[in-house]
Structures are given as structure tokens and as C-alpha cells.
Amino acid sequence: MDAQSFREFGKAAIDYLADYLENVRDKQVLPNVEPGYMRKLLPEEAPEEPEDWREVLKDMDRAIMPGLTHWHSPHFHAFYPTANSYPGIVGEMMSAGLGTIGFTWMSSPASTELEVITLDWLGKMIGLPPQFLSCSPGYGGGVLQGSASEATLLCLLVARERYVQRLHEKNPSLTEQELRATKAKLVAYASDQSNSSVEKAGILGSVPMRLIPADEKFQMSGSNLRAAIEADLKEGLVPCIVISTLGTTPTCANDPLREIAAVCSEFGIWHHVDAAYSGAALICPEYRYICEGIELADSFNFNPHKWMLVNFDCSALWVKDSRELVAAMSVDRAYLVHTQQDAGMPDYRNWQIPLGRRFRALKLWFVLRIYGVKKLQEYIRAQCKLATDFEMLLRGDDRFEIFTPAHMGLVTFRLKVKHMQNFNRLS
Amino acid sequence: MDAQSFREFGKAAIDYLADYLENVRDKQVLPNVEPGYMRKLLPEEAPEEPEDWREVLKDMDRAIMPGLTHWHSPHFHAFYPTANSYPGIVGEMMSAGLGTIGFTWMSSPASTELEVITLDWLGKMIGLPPQFLSCSPGYGGGVLQGSASEATLLCLLVARERYVQRLHEKNPSLTEQELRATKAKLVAYASDQSNSSVEKAGILGSVPMRLIPADEKFQMSGSNLRAAIEADLKEGLVPCIVISTLGTTPTCANDPLREIAAVCSEFGIWHHVDAAYSGAALICPEYRYICEGIELADSFNFNPHKWMLVNFDCSALWVKDSRELVAAMSVDRAYLVHTQQDAGMPDYRNWQIPLGRRFRALKLWFVLRIYGVKKLQEYIRAQCKLATDFEMLLRGDDRFEIFTPAHMGLVTFRLKVKHMQNFNRLS
Numbered sequence: 138m139d140a141q142s143f144r145e146f147g148k149a150a151i152d153y154l155a156d157y158l159e160n161v162r163d164k165q166v167l168p169n170v171e172p173g174y175m176r177k178l179l180p181e182e183a184p185e186e187p188e189d190w191r192e193v194l195k196d197m198d199r200a201i202m203p204g205l206t207h208w209h210s211p212h213f214h215a216f217y218p219t220a221n222s223y224p225g226i227v228g229e230m231m232s233a234g235l236g237t238i239g240f241t242w243m244s245s246p247a248s249t250e251l252e253v254i255t256l257d258w259l260g261k262m263i264g265l266p267p268q269f270l271s272c273s274p275g276y277g278g279g280v281l282q283g284s285a286s287e288a289t290l291l292c293l294l295v296a297r298e299r300y301v302q303r304l305h306e307k308n309p310s311l312t313e314q315e316l317r318a319t320k321a322k323l324v325a326y327a328s329d330q331s332n333s334s335v336e337k338a339g340i341l342g343s344v345p346m347r348l349i350p351a352d353e354k355f356q357m358s359g360s361n362l363r364a365a366i367e368a369d370l371k372e373g374l375v376p377c378i379v380i381s382t383l384g385t386t387p388t389c390a391n392d393p394l395r396e397i398a399a400v401c402s403e404f405g406i407w408h409h410v411d412a413a414y415s416g417a418a419l420i421c422p423e424y425r426y427i428c429e430g431i432e433l434a435d436s437f438n439f440n441p442h443k444w445m446l447v448n449f450d451c452s453a454l455w456v457k458d459s460r461e462l463v464a465a466m467s468v469d470r471a472y473l474v475h476t477q478q479d480a481g482m483p484d485y486r487n488w489q490i491p492l493g494r495r496f497r498a499l500k501l502w503f504v505l506r507i508y509g510v511k512k513l514q515e516y517i518r519a520q521c522k523l524a525t526d527f528e529m530l531l532r533g534d535d536r537f538e539i540f541t542p543a544h545m546g547l548v549t550f551r552l553k554v555k556h557m558q559n560f561n562r563l564s
Numbered sequence: 565m566d567a568q569s570f571r572e573f574g575k576a577a578i579d580y581l582a583d584y585l586e587n588v589r590d591k592q593v594l595p596n597v598e599p600g601y602m603r604k605l606l607p608e609e610a611p612e613e614p615e616d617w618r619e620v621l622k623d624m625d626r627a628i629m630p631g632l633t634h635w636h637s638p639h640f641h642a643f644y645p646t647a648n649s650y651p652g653i654v655g656e657m658m659s660a661g662l663g664t665i666g667f668t669w670m671s672s673p674a675s676t677e678l679e680v681i682t683l684d685w686l687g688k689m690i691g692l693p694p695q696f697l698s699c700s701p702g703y704g705g706g707v708l709q710g711s712a713s714e715a716t717l718l719c720l721l722v723a724r725e726r727y728v729q730r731l732h733e734k735n736p737s738l739t740e741q742e743l744r745a746t747k748a749k750l751v752a753y754a755s756d757q758s759n760s761s762v763e764k765a766g767i768l769g770s771v772p773m774r775l776i777p778a779d780e781k782f783q784m785s786g787s788n789l790r791a792a793i794e795a796d797l798k799e800g801l802v803p804c805i806v807i808s809t810l811g812t813t814p815t816c817a818n819d820p821l822r823e824i825a826a827v828c829s830e831f832g833i834w835h836h837v838d839a840a841y842s843g844a845a846l847i848c849p850e851y852r853y854i855c856e857g858i859e860l861a862d863s864f865n866f867n868p869h870k871w872m873l874v875n876f877d878c879s880a881l882w883v884k885d886s887r888e889l890v891a892a893m894s895v896d897r898a899y900l901v902h903t904q905q906d907a908g909m910p911d912y913r914n915w916q917i918p919l920g921r922r923f924r925a926l927k928l929w930f931v932l933r934i935y936g937v938k939k940l941q942e943y944i945r946a947q948c949k950l951a952t953d954f955e956m957l958l959r960g961d962d963r964f965e966i967f968t969p970a971h972m973g974l975v976t977f978r979l980k981v982k983h984m985q986n987f988n989r990l991s
Contacts, residue, residue, distance in 0.1 A: 150657060151570070173677070173909065184936045185936055187939055216671070230581070246595055247631030254603065466768075472643065472814075505611070511612050
């Protein structure tokens with residue numbers, strides 16, 4: 138494909154997406170297809186000869202659209218949202234087209250530096266304490282991950298390695314095998330309201346995740362956490378990391394950070410805060426009360442790709458001491474060394490699980506600039522108002538009862554039992 | 565930003581990228597900036613008010629371009645390549661614009677089904693045995709990961725959990741804590757020529773990676789592997805996974821799969837094949853000899869995002885028994901259940917580390933269709949010819965000596981010592 142065809146194809150695709158997003162409201166949200174539907178529509182092998190891009194666009198309508206769940210329909214209410222915006226789409230395309238891989242500063246300085254800067258911007262926008270920012274003295278800083286799953290896993294692994302390294306410093310005579318064996322004693326903690334990805338991080342990191350029963354407000358209380366930690370200590374186990382949630386998956390509840398931080402600090406445990414969904418609301422000062430105590434955490438994560446108009450994937454993680462990431466994640470090879478690696482800019486390969494990385498900061502930069510802070514705040518507030526409006530409608534309808542009132546963009550409610558028979562099963 | 569502005573902005577961005585890629589040959593590959601350069605060019609905080617997209621495009625030239633390493637310049641020779649193509653760029657944009665999250669079949673059927681189909685197409689293109697394909701009987705199938713790093717780590721974690729599950733089946737009386745303790749005995753193996761991401765997978769999975777000294781052909785021989793395994797067994801350790809490499813990072817050497825498979829099979833060890841770069845060449849039948857014995861492997865991975873014109877990230881992983889992924893990776897919650905989950909299509913959330921996932925198959929589909937198999941084969945052959953042409957030039961120049969001759973797109977060579985003083989340091 139030559140540049141001229143790309144100009145035509147790319148512009149046709151821009152129109153295709155604009156037409157789609159302008160009309161998505163009229164589509165049936167959940168597609169009406171059976172598993173395996175697409176095999177009947179596509180050939181069994183890739184074509185031998187090149188096909189015209191116009192044929193591919195036609196097949197978007199014929200084979201893809203009928204099986205698409207329309208996440209960006211205003212009628213889509215499953216799951217928490219995933220973000221989409223016109224500047225985000227263009228930013229993603231720009232990143233793909235420049236096609237740089239930013240694993241070290243030298244491998245593409247602009248990629249690393251824009252990420253450092255936009256994560257400082259974003260950290261300031263949500264009121265993060267300066268210890269988490271690159272522009273402050275110290276070792277804090279932000280980095281983009283693919284998902285909150287990866288951010289949680291990364292922090293768990295770093296906490297695990299930090300424990301082993303500290304143990305080795307205290308007991309230099311321990312062999313590698315003895316140090317390994319001690320890992321089998323590590324345990325992690327989170328609310329039983331936390332996302333599935335938190336439990337999965339425990340499985341992947343081979344550190345059992347204790348799911349602490351939440352209290353009547355669906356929060357993990359400091360006292361319940363402490364009881365679990367003390368029980369494990371009695372068994373000779375070693376508490377390694379606590380994951381607090383701001384905006385739990387079932388009810389958007391917030392764990393009390395300061396209370397949890399006090400426990401973590403007492404026992405020397407890494408405190409990670411997962412605000413995957415709710416974090417975006419922190420750009421509005423009136424929601425920052427949920428973050429009270431964040432200055433005591435070791436790491437904080439939220440997903441601009443959920444509720445801040447940046448297309449998936451864009452998960453922002455900040456840590457107070459990036460040296461701990463580097464100590465746990467760094468694997469050096471001659472081909473990864475460069476002359477500027479001690480010049481104050483991160484080599485992000487050591488701040489994440491994979492080696493390769495896209496230029497994700499571009500789409501974040503596009504969104505922050507083209508909306509500006511005020512429009513993003515308006516967007517969050519309008520979404521929260523939709524939730525309170527919806528709660529009002531529910532309260533005026535005696536078929537329903539509220540389970541938890543509107544918080545952020547979520548209201549949980551149920552149909553009263555006596556009305557069940559009037560509804561078909563919603564699959 | 566409304567749809568009309570998006571149409572203008574998006575089309576301007578298409579032209580921006582076309583202009584960039586048409587002229588990238590003339591740019592200096594490595595930028596001439598110092599660490600921290602961008603802080604002087606951008607404000608310290610995100611803008612309060614919205615900015616016009618034209619300003620953002622201007623800043624692409626002012627702040628981004630001066631710090632970009634031009635990976636797609638024909639003069640770029642650091643690292644293995646990362647792919648870029650016009651159809652791939654449009655596919656990435658289309659995926660961003662549709663903005664679906666395909667963690668289960670139901671969450672967006674088209675996303676899962678196109679991935680199943682394109683990975684069958686791709687598997688057939690590279691001559692993978694049918695056991696790895698979804699369209700064959702059995703439990704084989706392909707899935708897209710973000711990187712070879714993630715694919716290797718995933719297989720290591722699945723092999724680790726498989727070991728523990730089998731042990732538990734044999735010894736049902738073992739407690740959870742006893743089972744955990746046995747993980748501290750697991751070991752993994754790869755060539756000392758393998759990529760840094762392989763060693764990192766061992767660190768992250770807490771399974772030490774033995775880096776087996778390669779032989780004089782830079783290959784991990786079956787006998788060296790066997791010696792390492794037997795030494796570990798004597799120490800009471802448990803071999804868990806072997807990672808073979810096709811196309812090692814230093815010299816693009818290929819480990820002898822059949823020889824290694826025989827050892828793995830004898831000791832019941834998971835055999836993963838990392839062909840991150842070289843795998844793309846398998847679309848040309850003349851290169852398939854390197855894959856001899858692949859039918860005995862448990863998993864195979866290569867990166868269309870390296871050398872097959874699909875933009876990063878697009879790493880293809882095939883397994884013979886996907887049930888093992890699901891058994892190790894699955895964490896269930898009420899909100900992830902759907903009515904079609906036993907209907908023969910995968911829920912890809914259980915085939916990967918994170919929960920969320922983009923519609924990555926679109927860009928792969930665009931590339932396969934718009935190039936077709938023949939043009940992709942021509943592309944690979946033309947790249948290999950560049951390497952042999954370059955080797956001829958080196959052989960005709962007595963300042964250089966060949967270290968390893970052209971294989972795939974790589975020639976390794978050195979400047980003879982007596983000519984050193986005529987060259988400035990290449991940083």
C-alpha cells in the first residue's frame with residue numbers, strides 16, 4: 138500500500154468511525170449472533186493476493202458490525218465504562234504511525250519524556266502529593282501500564298522482591314534457595330469487593346490474596362485488615378502488600394485509605410491503591426475526600442482509559458520510590474545499555490513487565506490538551522449527575538429498590554421480588 | 565470535540581503521518597536532544613481551557629519530532645525492527661474507534677471471533693501443525709498478547725501452576741502451604757543467547773531461569789540442556805519449563821527444537837518456543853526447516869509486530885491445550901459470567917495476564933488482507949536479500965570481518981582492530 142492509498146483509506150476510515158459514533162445510539166447494544174457466526178462469513182485461509190481496502194471496509198459492515206457489542210452506545214450499561222473520544226482515537230493512530238518503541242530513553246526520547254510530563258500533569262490534576270511526581274525531588278514518578286491488572290501485579294511483584302532483597306541484606310548468608318523458600322510465606326490482602334484482577338495478581342505472583350470481608354459499608358476496615366494480618370503472623374506467614382480499592386467493582390465503595398495506611402505502616406507492608414475507575418473523578422476537587430491518606434501509600438493507579446476519555450489502553454501508575462521498580466524488574470543486556478541512562482530520565486522498560494512499549498502518552502496528551510482540565514471536570518460531573526438523576530427515577534418507581542445510592546457514576550438497585558414475573562430474563 | 569472536527573483533525577493526522585513516512589529517510593535517525601529537553605518546551609501543567617487540535621499538531625513538530633528516534637527510517641539499524649504499515653495504522657485506529665473490550669466472547673463477539681479466525685489463518689501461513697489451531701479438533705488455539713515478554717511469562721506461569729495442580733492430584737492430602745512451598749523448587753531453562761525478557765519472565769514468575777551456555781553455533785544443544793536438568797534433579801529441584809529460541813537476539817541463531825523436545829518429553833517439561841523475530845519468516849516455506857520438531861512443543865510465539873507489517877503490539881501465541889491456560893488464569897466473578905461461555909468460543913480473559921483487551925485482531929486482519937500472503941512473502945524475501953547483499957559488501961571490504969553470516973535479516977560483523985583508530989566512537 139502506498140502513501141496515496143493510505144491517505145484515501147485512512148480518510149475513509151475516519152469517516153467510517155465518525156459515522157459509526159454519530160449513529161451508535163440507534164444500534165442494538167448486544168449483537169444477535171451465535172458463537173461461531175463469523176466462520177460462516179470469512180474464508181478459511183488468508184488471501185494469497187492483495188485485496189482492495191474498499192473490500193475490507195465492506196467486510197467491516199458484513200462480518201464485524203453484526204457481532205460487535207456497542208460499548209459506546211448510550212444504552213450500554215454492562216460493566217464499568219471504557220473510554221473513547223475523538224482526540225484519543227487520533228492519538229492512538231499517531232502513536233501507531235510513528236511506531237517508536239520506548240523501552241529506554243534513548244530508544245525514543247520524546248516517547249519517554251512526554252510520558253514523564255503528562256503523568257506529572259495528570260498527577261497534579263488529581264491532587265496527588267508531590268512525592269509521587271517526577272518533577273519533585275526524590276524518586277517518585279508515573280508510568281503508563283496497559284491495565285490496572287498489570288499495575289497491581291507489578292506492585293505485588295515489586296513488593297515481593299523488595300521483601301526478599303531486604304531479607305538478604307539482613308541475612309547475607311542465606312542461599313538463593315533459602316531466599317526463594319521464604320517467598321512461600323508471603324501473603325497479600327485486599328477487600329472481598331476488589332476486582333477479579335486483584336485476586337488474579339495474587340495467583341500470578343504466587344502470593345495468596347486474602348480477600349478481607351468488607352464491612353456494612355462494603356469497605357475493608359482497618360480493624361478487619363489488622364485481624365487478618367495478625368492471624369497470618371501467628372501462622373508464621375509474612376504480610377507483603379495490601380491493595381486498597383477506591384471504587385470497588387460491585388458498589389463503587391471506597392476503602393478508608395488512612396486507616397489502612399496506619400496498619401500497613403505499623404507492619405511495614407507495601408500499600409497499593411487501585412482506583413481504576415474512580416480515580417478519574419479526582420480531577421474534581423469535591424471528590425478528593427476519598428483519597429484522604431494517599432500520601433502514605435506506596436503506589437497509586439487509575440485508568441484514564443475507563444472514565445477520562447483516553448482510549449484503552451492507558452492505565453496510570455505512580456510510585457513514591459521508582460528505585461524499587463528498577464531493582465526488581467531490571468535485566469541488563471549489552472544491547473539495552475545507552476550513554477544517558479544515569480541522566481535523570483527513566484528507562485521505562487524497568488518500570489513494567491514487558492520489554493516493548495508503545496508511545497501511549499500521545500493519546501493522553503491529545504486528550505488533556507484538546508479538552509483541557511475544565512471540560513474534563515464538566516464531563517465527570519455530568520456523568521455523576523446522570524447517576525443521581527437515575528437514582529431519582531428509581532426512587533419514584535415502586536417496582537425498584539435502591540441497594541446503594543449514586544456514587545460516582547454508579548447506582549445499584551434491584552427489582553422487588555413481587556415484580557419479577559413481569560420481566561423477561563435479561564441475558 | 566464533535567464529529568465534524570474529528571473528521572478534519574483525523575484527516576489532517578493521516579496526512580501528517582503520510583508526509584512523515586514518505587520523508588523519514590531524510591531525517592537524522594537518532595535525535596540530537598539531551599535528557600530533559602522536553603520540559604523546556606511544554607508547560608508544567610495541563611491546560612485549563614481546551615486547545616485547538618491545530619495547536620497540538622504544531623506542537624508535534626515543535627516538541628515531539630526533535631526527540632523522536634526514527635525507527636522506520638531505512639537508516640535505522642539498532643535492535644530488531646518493529647513493524648509499521650499503512651494498513652496496520654488504519655487497523656489500530658479502527659480498533660481504537662470501535663473501542664470494544666473483548667475479555668469474554670459476549671463482551672464483544674466479533675472481537676473474539678476475528679482473533680480466533682486470523683490466528684488460524686496465521687498459523688496455517690507459517691505451517692503450524694493442526695494441534696495448535698482452533699479449527700482442528702482438540703483444545704489448541706491462538707491468542708494475541710501484547711509482547712513476547714508477556715507470552716513467555718504467561719507460559720511459565722501456566723507451566724508452574726500445572727505442576728502444582730498435578731502434584732495436588734497425586735497427593736490430595738498436601739495443604740495449600742505445602743503446595744506453595746514446592747514452587748520454590750521449580751527451575752526453568754533457556755539459552756544464554758535468549759532475549760532479556762526470558763530471564764525477566766523467570767524473575768517475575770519466581771522460577772530461576774538457567775541460562776544454558778550455547779554451543780559453537782550459538783545454539784542450546786539437547787545435551788547441554790540435559791546436563792543442566794540432571795544437575796538440578798540431583799539437587800532435588802524440579803524442571804518446569806524450557807524456552808527454546810528461534811532467532812536469538814545476539815546472532816539470530818536457532819535452537820534445535822527436535823533435540824530439545826526429546827529432552828522435554830523425557831522429563832515431562834513444558835516446551836515453549838520463542839520465535840519473536842524469526843517466526844515471520846516461516847510464511848516462506850524455505851525457512852520452515854528451523855521449525856522442525858515444533859509439533860512436539862506445548863506453545864509457540866512470534867511477533868507479527870516485529871517483522872510482518874503489523875504495528876506494535878501484536879504478539880501471536882498458540883498453545884496445544886488451552887484448558888491449561890484457563891485452569892491457571894481463570895478468576896470468576898458474577899459480572900464476568902455469560903450465557904454462551906461453554907459454546908466453543910474462548911473467553912480470552914483466561915488466556916492472558918490482564919482482564920481488559922483491545923480489538924487487536926483488526927490490524928492483523930487488515931494487513932493479511934491488504935497485502936495477501938504472496939506480498940508478505942515477497943517482503944520477507946526482500947529483507948533477507950538485503951542482509952545477504954550487505955554481507956557481500958562486507959566481504960568485499962577488508963576493514964571488516966563477518967562474525968556470523970546473514971541469517972534472516974541479520975549479519976553480525978566487526979571492525980578489524982587495526983582499523984579502529986579511523987572511526988569515531990559510535991554512541
